Amino acid sequence: xxxxxxxxxxxxxxxxxxxxxxxxxxxxxxxxxxxxxxxxxxxxxxxxxxxxxxxxxxxxxxxxxxxxxxxxxxxxxxxxxxxxxxxxxx
Numbered sequence: 208x209x210x211x212x213x214x215x216x217x218x219x220x221x222x223x224x225x226x227x228x229x230x231x232x233x234x235x236x237x238x239x240x241x242x243x244x245x246x247x248x249x250x251x252x253x254x255x256x257x258x259x260x261x262x263x264x265x266x267x268x269x270x271x272x273x274x275x276x277x278x279x280x281x282x283x284x285x286x287x288x289x290x291x292x293x294x295x296x297x
Contacts, residue, residue, distance in 0.1 A: 230283040233257035
């Protein structure tokens with residue numbers, strides 16, 4: 208890790224960090240606060256766009272993911288899709 212990365216306080220960007228950030232944006236679009244400190248105003252278009260990004264990554268990175276990355280992305284897709292369906296039924 209470079210000195211700039213260590214002093215910034217931000218984690219190094221890798222595939223896992225990238226997909227976690229997209230899924231966080233999807234959950235925020237669903238009105239779910241990442242810190243768990245209250246509800247956010249839902250923006251279903253934002254949520255759908257970020258879920259679509261996760262699906263795009265799923266397709267385009269096939270065969271290039273580690274087993275752990277595969278499991279993480281699959282779980283995030285499942286959770287965000289499920290929450291999207293639940294939220295839009297309300």
